[in-house]
Amino acid sequence: GAGVSQTPSNKVTEKGKYVELRCDPISGHTALYWYRQSLGQGPEFLIYFQGTGAADDSGLPNDRFFAVRPEGSVSTLKIQRTERGDSAVYLCASSPRQGNYGYTFGSGTRLTVV
Amino acid sequence: AQSVTQPDIHITVSEGASLELRCNYSYGATPYLFWYVQSPGQGLQLLLKYFSGDTLVQGIKGFEAEFKRSQSSFNLRKPSVHWSDAAEYFCAVGAGNNAGNMLTFGGGTRLMVKP
Numbered sequence: 001g002a003g004v005s006q007t008p009s010n011k012v013t014e015k016g017k018y019v020e021l022r023c024d025p026i027s028g029h030t031a032l033y034w035y036r037q038s039l040g041q042g043p044e045f046l047i048y049f050q051g052t053g054a055a056d057d058s059g060l061p062n063d064r065f066f067a068v069r070p071e072g073s074v075s076t077l078k079i080q081r082t083e084r085g086d087s088a089v090y091l092c093a094s095s096p097r098q099g100n101y102g103y104t105f106g107s108g109t110r111l112t113v114v
Numbered sequence: 115a116q117s118v119t120q121p122d123i124h125i126t127v128s129e130g131a132s133l134e135l136r137c138n139y140s141y142g143a144t145p146y147l148f149w150y151v152q153s154p155g156q157g158l159q160l161l162l163k164y165f166s167g168d169t170l171v172q173g174i175k176g177f178e179a180e181f182k183r184s185q186s187s188f189n190l191r192k193p194s195v196h197w198s199d200a201a202e203y204f205c206a207v208g209a210g211n212n213a214g215n216m217l218t219f220g221g222g223t224r225l226m227v228k229p
Contacts, residue, residue: 004157033216042118042204042219043158056216091157101146101208101215105157 002026004106006092012112013082021077021109025094032075033103034067035091043091049075082113116141116207118220126226127195135190135223137205146208147188148217149179153201161203164188175199200227 005024013019025032031050035043045059049069057067064082069075079086089108096102117140127133139145146165150158162173169181179190188205202224206217 031215035217040221042120042206042221043217045216045218048216059216093158095215101148101163101217103158103160103217105159107155107157 004092004094004104006090006106006109008109009107010110010112012114015082015084015113017082019079019082019111021079021090021111023075023077023092023094023106025073025075025092026104027073028096029094029104030072030097031095032069033093033095034075034077035093037089037091037108039088046077046090079111082111084113087111087113116145116209116218118205118207118218120203120205120220120223122223123221124224124226126228128228129197130194133190133192133195133199133225135203135205135225137188137190137220138186139188139205139207140186141207141209147179147181148206148208149173149177149188149190150204150206150219151175151201152204152222158204161190195225195227197227197229200225 007022033048034046037043047057047067048055052072064080067077089110091108093103093105119138148163149161152158161177162171164171164181172178177192202222204222205220
């Protein structure tokens with residue numbers, strides 16, 4: 001596609017529920033990143049994929065968070081047993097290759113846990 | 115580990131006035147430095163970046179930034195602000211290697227423009 005697409009744009013869920021957030025990167029981009037932006041803060045790195053594999057997941061806050069990219073294109077960020085502190089905007093970005101800072105960011109998914 | 119500080123949380127300037135947004139970074143080697151802009155409900159848009167070479171870099175929308183190694187700074191400037199520049203601005207640093215190219219962002223500066 002023309003840009004990085006994230007769905008849904010907004011998600012409201014109850015505490016304790018499971019959610020999935022989807023990212024559709026620019027076609028041909030091999031690197032994909034997830035960031036989390038809490039209210040009033042800058043984005044914070046969560047996880048990075050090069051192709052299908054998670055090359056660096058050091059930013060995932062705990063084991064309730066997991067992400068996959070099974071075919072090297074679309075990625076899904078999964079959050080189990082959501083907590084109110086998980087409320088944030090989750091941003092996805094892709095770039096043409098490793099070693100390239102040519103990020104294109106999506107518009108994000110605003111997650112609200114009530 | 116690298117870090118970025120944006121000392122000003124909010125800045126208000128009059129339309130047509132000059133602008134400088136401050137950014138200080140901490141990183142042990144030569145950093146890769148970036149400025150992004152985020153409008154409400156929008157993704158982050160890259161304004162400019164510094165990798166090496168000339169320390170004064172030009173970006174889109176009339177913005178420029180200057181890398182000062184001695185001050186660990188990468189301040190963003192614009193000579194004349196337009197009302198459409200009102201947004202949130204983020205400075206970021208990259209590790210400067212091929213290990214994934216993750217970015218560390220500052221907390222952001224919200225720019226308001228008075229008519």
